[in-house]
Structures are given as C-alpha cells and as structure tokens.
Amino acid sequence: MSTTTTPAQLVRELRDICGAEHVIEDPATLDAGRVLGTTPGVAVEPASAEEIAAILRVAKEQGLNVVPAGGFTQQQSGAPSQIDVLVCISRLNAVEHYDPGDLTIGVGAGCTVAQLTSMVAKDGLLFAADVALPERATIGGTLAVGMTGPLRHGYGGLRDYCIGIRFVTGDGRKGKGGGRVVKNVAGFDLMKLLIGSRGTLAIVTGASFKLFPAPRQTRTFIANFSSSAAAIQYRDAVLRSPLSPICLELTSPGVQLLLPGVGSGAAAWSICVRASGSDAVLARYRAELGAAISSEVDGQAEAGFWQALQNLPYTVGQQLPNSLLLALSVPVADVQTALYGLDAAAANGLTLAVIGRVGLGHLLAAMWPATDAQTDVGAALANLRDRLPRDASMSVLYCPDAL
Helix, strand or coil: CCCCCCHHHHHHHHHHHHCHHHEECCHHHCCHHHHHCCCCCEEECCCCHHHHHHHHHHHHHHCCCEEEECCCCCCCCCCCCCCCEEEECCCCCCEEEEEHHHCEEEEECCCEHHHHHHHHHCCCEECCCCCCCCCCCEHHHHHHHCCCCCCHHHHCCHHHHEEEEEEEECCCCEEEEECCCCCCCCCCCHHHHHCCCCCCCEEEEEEEEECEECCCCEEEEEEEECCHHHHHHHHHHHHHCCCCCCEEEEECCCHHHHCCCCCCCCCCEEEEEEEECCHHHHHHHHHHHHHHEEEEECHHHHHHHHHHHHCHHHHHHHHCCCCEEEEEECCHHHHHHHHHHHHHHCCCCEEEEEEEECCCCEEEEEEEECCCCCCCHHHHHHHHHHHCCCCCEEEEEECCCCC
C-alpha cells in the first residue's frame, strides 16, 4: 500500500464509492486466503462497472495491488504476495439481455453459472460451460480462468460461444468487445484476449453468450482398459466412427483415489462417452461402441458422475495442498506421448490422476506425493517439460508454495 495512504483513509474512499455495508475490512472471513495464498487488506463489493472503474482509479493513484474475485472455486498460483484491495464481483448479477429465440443471453459477471444454466433450461436451452462448483462459480471468474469441462468436446470452449464482453481496465476505463449477436466480426477480438487472462488485463463486468438447444436425454457409456495405450486406441475407434458424442473423456486409475465412485476401480483407464438423442440414437451408440462398454449411466447418477469430474480442480486444491495441477494441450495424435510423459514424471514417489477431453487433446493432470516423504515436485515438472511433444502447451494451475 502507498506510504501516503492509511488503511482508514482507503476504507473511507471505498465506502464513498460502494457504501459502507459493501466494504469488508476483515477479508479473513472470506475464502480468499486459501485460494490466493494471502489475505487481502480490504475487500469491496461494487454493484456496477462505474463503481469498479472508480475503485481502480483510486488504486492507480495510490499504487495499490488489486485482484478481482469470483466464487473462490479454484486455488490460484501466481497471485501478488500483497493484495491491498480484493474486488468481489458477486453484486454484478443482472440479466442484461435474453432472447431465447435468438439463442443469446447477456449477464453480469457476478451471475453464477448455476443461475444462468437454470434460467435458460426453462426454455429448453443449454449454457455449455460445465465448471467446478457451478453454484459458486461466477461468469466473470469462469471467463478469467478460461477453463471448461467435458462438454467442450461437443460444444467447444468459452472462446467459441462467448460473443461479447464488457470490462474495466486497470486505469479505470470501461471497454467492450463483440456484442449481443452471434455475427460479430469487426475489430480486434478482445474476448479471446481476456478469456483466460486471470484478471491481469482487466476486470470483466459482463458477457454475452451463444446458447444451444438442450439435449432431450443423455446416457454415458464407460469402457475400461488395463493401459492408457488401449484406452487411446479405443478413442481412435470412436473418433473414426459416425458417432458425435457430447463428451469423450479419459480418466486414469488415480482419479478413483480422488473421486471414489468415478470409474470402475483403481486399476482402470476409462473412456467415457456421453451421448444425447432419442432412444433410437442411444441404441445406435450402444451398437457402435460394442462389447468394450462395461457400464451405462443415466439420470441422477449420470449427472453426479460428470459433476464430480468437473469439480476435480477444486477437489485437488481442497484435499491435496501439496499437489501440482497442470492443464495440457497437445495435438490429438500426441495424447499418448503426453500420457507417457506424465507417467514418467510421476514415477519417483508421486501419484498421478488424469482426466481430459482426449478427442481434442486437452488434459488436466494432478500429481502429489504418494507418501509423507519429501518428493521433488519441481524435478517432476522439469522432467515432464522435457518429455512433452514439441507442439504441446502446459499451464501450471496450482503448485506447492515451495515452487
């Protein structure tokens, strides 16, 4: 914090902007410390883009570190060691526009994914961002992190169906990109720049999305294999088939340790195929997928199965504070090479759990010490970098403080 500004003065200025009841002088009551690794000096809950702009102008003038916050659903590495002001976006939750016939909606950044999903479901529509803890995850936080779940195979990622974005820059200026309709082609694509930027470029205040017709019914078919190579071979057969699943997901044996009940045992690599359509369509899936299918899941059990997979990033942070959580993107043909690299990196005293959209080349991997003995996670990370395919990209979503 600037040496010319006292905490009391800062609180008074923030109260003038947002109201006294929306300035939290003891942010330790929030979940921020666990997620960010440090407790902010003060938290504030603005109700509009104008209030966020005023807060950021004050912060710029006084040299303060500002971090935006959504639903605190994912542990975050790389946050500033000192956070002067935490900007909580939960009050920016208005529906800005909604046209079911046009399959478009715009909401404030503080609207939760569950609220948006429930709203459009009443009109038989689907918002395809399946994230961890949707009842807590905000739209702004979802865009900032840039991660989606297994539905990415069938519907694409956030960058594919976010059609407009509103934001405030670090110097307190409001901006926007895209618009309210699907066909927005003019100008620089600010949406793709801001999605996944983790609040480092601007604070997202609202966004517009393309929606999809909701599936009439779904069913999940699970095939288990003794090795990752056999699982990838089966994936290739599914990709060559005429089937168009909405999810095509890999789970490794280690996932069973984190998510009991997901998968069919600690020794299995699984390919999970989620299909949608009429009874006749689902019967076609059953016939095409063949004898490799060991189980089928539908109804509430199916919903719980996929929600558990979506929640994996949060589960890792909650259960395994010494874990390393990675997001990998590789060419589809190189997924097996990436899996071999992960196995080799985890070979010296680490347990490995992998899930991923293997039809797209997107993997999420967690590694943690198998025992209480000290394990060099940093060496494992360096080992993995050396073994990944040349065209691979890797993001460290969470790592032990020692790294």
